[in-house]
Each structure stands twice: as C-alpha cells, then as structure tokens.
Amino acid sequence: MPKVLFLFLTAPQRRIRMRKIIDHGRLVKRLWFVGASGFLATGYSFFASNVSKPVLYYVYPPCGRLSSNAGMVMDELTLVGAAIGMVGAGVLADLYGRKKLYGFELALLIIATLGLIEASEGFQSQRSDGSSDRTMDIYSWLAWWQFWLGVAIGAEHPLVAIITAEWVRTKSRGRMLAAVFAAQPVARLAAYGVGLAVLKGVSSANGLSPDAADDGEVWKHVADQVWRWVRGFAILPALVAVGFRFTIPESPLYYADIVRDTIRGLKDMADIYRDKKGPKSAAKTTDDESLTAYERYRKWRTNGIATLRTKVAGQNLVRLSLLWVLTDIAWYCLALESPSAMATLWADPSATTATTPSAADSNPLTTNGTSCPEFLSWRSDPTNPSTSVYRELERSATRFMLVVSIGSILGSLALMIVINRVHRRVLLMTTCCALAALFAVSGSVLLGTRASPSPESRIAIDVLFGLMHFLFVLGPRTLVLIMGVELFPTVYRGTFYGLAAAAAKVGAIVIRPIIGKVGKSDMALGIRLMVAVALMVLCVAISYFLPEVQRERRTADVESSSQESDGETAAPSPALPGGNKGMFGKTFSKLETMTLEELEMMALKEI
Template sequence: MDAYDLFAINFASTMIGYVYYNGKIPANIDLGLKVSASIGNLIGQLFFGWLADVLGRKKMYGIELMIIIVATVASALCGESYAISVTATIMIWRVIMGIGIGGDYPLSSIITSEFATKKRRGAMMAAVFAMQGFGIFAAGLVALIVLAAFRNGIIHNVMVIDYCWRLILGLGAVPGLLALYFRLTIPETPRYTMEVERNLMKASTDITSYLQKKANESHNNDKNENNNNNDNNNHNDNNDHNNHNDNNYHNNHNDNNDHNDNYNHDDDASSEHHVPKASWSDFFNYFGKWYNGKVLLGTSMSWFALDIAFYGIGLNNAIILSAIGYSDAKDADYNLRAYNSLKNMAIGNIIITIMGTIPGYWVTVLLVDKWGRKPIQFMGFGVLTALFIAMGASFEQLKEHSIPAFIVLFVLLQFFQNFGPNTTTFIVPGEVFPTRYRSTGHGISAASGKLGAIVAQVGFSKLKDIGGTDAFVGRLLIIFAAWMFIGGLFTLLLPETKGLSLEELSNEDHFYKEKKEKEKKKSEV
C-alpha cells in the first residue's frame, strides 16, 4: 500500500496536467505533488519511530494506517474552487498521508525483526519490504485498467481523465482497509514487553499464546488432513490418532504453563540483564560512543545516498521515459495522443517493474541470510555507480539511436537498487540498535533517506531543463552515480548482522562492561 500511494502520483500528476493545465503540468506544481509525501514521510518516521519506543509497537501500528487511509481517500476527493486550488489541497493531504506512511517504515521493520528468528530474520524483513514491488506494479496496472475503462470517454473529451487520477489515488486505500484489523490485533513484541516495559510475565504469556495459537493451527491441520485422506472405515483409527495428538498437545501445554510459573513481574528485570531505562541522557550516552554512533551514521548516510537516486529516478520515471521518447504518442488528434501517452507511460512502468524491480526484491529475500546484508548493500552500490555512469555518459546517444538499450540499462538499474541497498537499508536499522531505541534509530535512518528523496526531487526539478527541455537529465544520472559511490563508503561503517541475535548486535555488553570499568575506577579513587 505504501509504495502504491507514493508512486501512483507519477500517473496522477501527469493526468492532472491534462485536466487543469492544458496538457502540461507546471514544474513547480509537479514538484509539490511529488515531494509532499516525502516531507510527510520524514516527519512520520521521526515521530512514530520515537513514539513506538515510548508507547509500544502495537499501539502505533494501527494509528498510522488509519492516517494513511483517511488521507488517501481525501486526496482523491479534492476539488477546484475560486478560493482553493485542487493541487494545493492534494499536497496537504499527501503530507498527512506521508506522515502515516513514514510511521510504517520503522514499525513494520522492527515488529518483523523482534518476532523473527535470527536464522530467517533477514528473509522475513526483506519479504515485508518486497511488497513494495507489488505496490509499484499495482499502481501501473491500475492506471492501465482505469485508462482502458475510460478510453472512449477520453477520446471524446480529454477532461474525462479527471475521473482517472481520482480513482488511481483513491483505490490505494483498499489494501489498508483490508489490513487494518490485523494491525489492530497484533500482539506487542515480547522483546519490548520484557526490556522496555520490564514485564517478564506478560512477555512470557505473549510468547505462550502465540505458540499455542500455532500449535492449535497445526493440530487442526493434522486432523483435517487425516479426515480427508482416510475413508469412513478408518474413522475409529483416526479418532485414536487425534486423541493421541490431543494428549500430546495438552501435556506440552501443561509443561509450558509449569515453565511460565517460574517468571514473575520484576520492575528491575531489565537491569538484571544490563539494560538501562530509556532516557535522553542514556540515548546520547549510548550513541555518543563511536562504536554505536558510527552504526547510526552508517545506516543514515547510506539510506540518504540511496534515496537521492531511488526517488530521483522512481518519482520521475515518466519524465525520463518521455525524455528518451518512449512514452510520447504521435497521434494528430490531441485527445487520442493524450490517451496513448498515458497508456505508454503505464506500460513502460509495468515492464520495468516486472523485469527489474520485483525480481530484485525477491532475489534479496532468497540470498540475504546466505550472503549477508553488508555484501549485498556494498555490491549494489558498486553496480549502481557503474550503471549510472554508463547511462549518464551515453544518454544522448542512447536517446537518439538505441532506446531499447536504455530500457535494458534502466531495468538493470531497478534490479540492483532492490537487490542491493534499497532493501538492505530497510533491514539493517531494524537489527543493529537496542530494543529501547530500535524504532527511534530506524526512524532517524529512514528520515535521513527521505531527506535525500526531498533533495533529489527539488534538484531534479530545478536542474533537468538546464540547456533546454530535459537537456540536463544525463548529467543528473552522473550526479546520482557519485552519490552511489558515497553510499558504498558509508556502508563500510556497518556491522554484518547475518546470523546474530538482536541482543548481540545491540552492543549492550560492550557498553555495560565499559560503564562498570568506569564505576570501578571511580570507587578505587
């Protein structure tokens, strides 16, 4: 849903140009529509990232989704009037929507991280993030379907496009409505309950309830499988088998209950595990140590560098495809030309997503727990540097003589963004910080990325037409290459998280030992 809402503006912005600006949306309006959600993202990532550490993951996870749903629907219902501009109201609602989406970044990452086993944690987090690929694909597919549905109307009257962009934006709320129940009923993560709330009993109960639910599902599946695979003559045997499973399950459950009796609520539980309470002084003390601070610097700056190129390209696909002449239609009739240009834009985005974006995400899912996060991120930045240089240096030649070659390079670019830093910059901040600051740390890292996205959007809009319409696009690709190289350098600051527990990655033992040594020296003096 997040990716759909963010990238659907590609189509909506161009369509709004046909409806309200005689076929060409002004550059400053296009910039405002595209950058508004990123501004909201930055605010939401910092605010909800902090709140999730203060109030808990569960309490925040449904609230931010409600904000997204309301703002998405509202943006599709904006209208023009004497006193109010339709594009200005869309921008306002997209800032609000962006705040909700911003909260989704740290929450989705750390909830997955804190529930996952260390063996499959990377794959699970990557799979959550890989849904973005389907969201981007859905935006192109919905645009194509809506255009096809209104084809005759558009050819008769181009103003019918006003229906199209509203439907494209508004339908982004549907996945959120379907997911809302599950967001509201998800349990609090046991790590937060134990280490931040300091309630071992509740953490133990939450784990037991989760395991019991899984055991019940497995037990019922076994019963259904036995009933389906055996005929009525074996009915009694099945009952014996099921009763045996019941006894085993209840015995195991009783064992778990006995085990749970050993846990008690303890206000000082976390201190026994060397975990101090969260506070601003502790926050600055923890990240003030270079071995902790460099990790936050690495996650933040690598995400900042990545998003300069990712959003510089991603939110300007339509402009880049138009710059190389792919999406522009040549029909003499204005209305038909408008329809075909929009259709070509949707098809181009679908092709790029299917061939590059989605495969890149899922190759990461398959390999992230085998290769590791750091090698994939470093490799991705290196390949992206080379691809941006190749595309930028030969932009004019490819534009004039080989559009298919440019499309191939563009697809490879999308592949290695996602089989590379776009996925790993989401994963690593959800693993490397202690529980009491995990969401805050992820929020700071993600907000740094969105700051990069804002810089990219403003820079792309202001620079692309230097020397003529879209004349500077090739040089912008070279600038993106430089930022990919910088992102690779900051990746060197990151630890490898593959196969390590969240507790091992938090550096708490190192921090605690150092603190104890200082206290010991003071006492000796």
C-alpha cells in the same frame, strides 16, 4: 515446566526463554501478511500519485498554482510528511510500544486518501474576460492531504520493520524482511495495473474508444473519474492491513528490554502460541522491576545522547544515515520514479518537440487558454505533442511495468534467495559497485548519442535502467532498510531507524527542486547519471565499515542450545572481529544470522 515454577526464574532467565519461544515460533505466514499488507497499502498510495498526475493535470491544469510548480510542491510536502512520520513513529514506538501505533498510521492513510479523492474546485463560473472563477482551489486541498498521506507512509516504515524483526525467528529474519519489503515493487506494479484497468473500464463505460476525438469536456469527465478511482483504491489494502494488525500482540522484546516486564511478555507469547508452559493462569502477571511510562521516558532521554556519543550504535546510526541519504539522492537524482524520465528514455529520436494543443487545451474555462504556462504539463513526452490523455497514461503505465516493475520484482526475488548466503555488507558493496558501473555506461551512452540518438541506443538504455532497478532493490534500497533494524539496540531501535530514514528524506527534499531546474533532456539525465557514479562509490566506502550481522555456520549444531535448562544463561556466540575479514570467503555457503541480542551487545559496546 509447570506454570508456577516459571515465575521463579530470574528476569535474565525469562529473557532467554523468550528468545527460544520466538525462534521456535510459528508466526511466519501471519507476520508476512501483517507486514506486507501494510507496505502494499502505503507503497500503492505513493506510486498511485505518479499514475494519477497526468490525468489530474489534464483535468485541473496547475496554471501557476502552489507557486510555479504544483507537482513539485505536493511531492515536497509528501516527503516532509514522510520524514516527520518516520521520526515520530520511531520515537513513540520506543516510548509507548509498537502495537499501540500499529494500525494508527493506516487509519491516517485511509482518512488522507478519502480527503484526496473528495478534493474539489467548488463552484466554478466564467468571467467576462474568459477566465474561470472558483470557490476553492483543488491543489490547496491536495497539498494538505498529501502531507498527511506522507506522514502515514513514513510512519509505516519503522513500525513494520521493527515488529517484523522482533517477532520473527532469527534464522528467518533476513528473508522475512526481504519478503515484507518486496511488497513495495508489487505495489508499484499494482498502481500502474490498476491505472490501466480503471482507464479502460471508465472509458468503456462512457462509450469512448482510446482514439476517440478529444473534445475536452467528455474526456475531462472520464479523466476526473480515473484519477479518483486510482487513488481511492489504496483504501482496500489498507483496510485489509488494519484487520491483520489485530492478530499480532505487542513485541516481546519491547516488554523485556524497555518495560522490563518479561512476565507480561511471556504471557502474551503464551496466548498467541497456546504455550502450556507460559504463566497464563498465574496470579502474578508483571515483573516487580517493570518501569512506568515516565521512568521509561526519563531513561530513554538521559541514556540516548550517551549511547550516540559513546557506543557503537552511534557510529552505526551515522553510517546508515549517510548510506540512506546517498542512496535516496541517487534514486531521486536519476528521477527513477518520474514519468518524464521514462518518457526521455522512450522518446522517438526523430520526433519533433513542437506543441500542437488539442481542443481541450484551449478551453478558456479550464485552462485560461494559452496564458497558462503549464497548460501542457500533463504530457510527459515533449516529442509526442499530439497524444491524447488516454494514450499518455497507457504509454506511461506500460513503460513503468516493463522497465521499472519487472526489474524491481526480480530484484526482490533474487534478494530472498541470496540473503542467507551472502553477507549483507558484501552484497551491499557489490551491488553499489555494479550500480556505479551501470551509471557510468548509461551516462556515457546518453551523452554520446544526444546529438543523433538511435532506436538501438534507446533499447540499450531501457535495458540498463531495468538492471538499475534490479540492483537497487537487490542491494541498497532494501539492505539499508533491513540493516536499520538489525544494528540498533531494542531501546532505541525505533528512534534510530526513524532518524536514519528521515535523513534520507531530507536529502530527497533538497535534491528534488535541483533536479526540477536542471531539466529533462538526454544531456541533463546523462550528467545526473555521472554524478550518481560518485554517490555509489561513496556508498561502497561507507558500507565497508558496517559490522557483519551474519557469520559462517558453526560446526556444532545450534540445536544443542535448545537442550539447555531455562536456568542457564546463554553466552553469545563469537562474532567476526570488526566484520571486515574474510569478506569474499565462502560467499555462497549458507550463513548463520546473529540474534538481535548478540547484535545489541555489539551495538552497546564502548567506542
């Protein structure tokens, strides 16, 4: 179509043309690199915190600083920051555009990471009573930067999900989002792999073998380098991600549905696709009906409450928020990212829990001797009190890579294979049912063998926990993220996604201190597993009422739609009524994904 004729189409006709260009686009690889690199950077930053905690506590014992549990306070501040980042980024993305924020959160992550690795105790001296005096408190600095790191991590979630979903082809949307979110399990594996590599490299550079005598100062010098290198490595993927962000323009759906400027959206698409049909040289570059920033804000504010109260989108927000909360509570309830939980699973049943402090533990300058109640807090395994910090980090990394990382990565790969062949809702319900069964079996094993645990029962629990991670990633941990961008209209996609995700973090903020007080024993973990069974049953019940985002492939080939003229208005294909029928029919036949426009019409229906 000649450029000048393109401008004479109506806004709805240009909107249809925009969808056709997206669905015939060639941004698959670039989109994946843009989204996955950001998730890799933020995911690595999050998981590197768990890797570095043992060596951080070894060098700088908490000793009651930041209340009674420095680690818990820093974790809570990270979650609070993540909740704020999710809501803030979602709202700002809807009001001012996705691209304007795309990269800002990574710049914040880089700044926060630099702040973390430069944190210090300042000048230290020894008092006459043997205690230490310092000009700064490293944990205060770490808490401050962990909060801002949480904001950056939280902001990345809605931005990556939204811009990926709005640029990707309809038929590739599910698999692309699954591939982008697969960067998180890879980031977990990278965090522990880098931790091991840095530990071996720094130890070797200082001439220390893994079993060298722990004389305190030498190993503290090594350990201090290790945790700073591990945390600082997050800057590299973040810099790569920032570079990729400049290759993706503003979301065309943002221009079409929020700014009401389809001409500008099509112009950006023409620039990136080198589309000769786009209005690249036309004098008119904006719609007459485009909205100013203040008009967009006023419309967003006045229509938002009404949408929540009277539209299906409001119901979707409540259901997804509940699912997200229950999933996160179950995740943190089981402490599936905690080194102490892994230590409980791998603990030697015949070992003693008596403590045998090393020379480093009794150094008065660094630990205040035995007056410090947390002077052994860097040891996650109470049954192995004589372990060195080298062996502690080595064992912790090995546990996570074997039990957690392998299962999570396999879950991501499995999801990419089945996501276009199984209805999202059916897969969500099925995996939640399977998780409930696994929780019940694992809890029964832990509670039944707590008096006389055997090596065989430990192996069984390890396998069950690996399966849990596989099913969590195959199901609720990823599907809720994907459906969060599919079930909301473009105008409120960022806001509603951010609210649902932040609700989950609020649940995690509440449950974390409770879990910390319950304890780390087999019995405590077994009881939490049984509680998680009820949470998964609730997830199944809520998932049943979610709408479908896929349908059985139609007999009429979809390619016929590409032969329609640009002046025609395309009627949406009929959706499954209520999404609750034929749930298990033709489960493994290839499904057709609904367009975001079709899903938006469903979301904006009156209740």
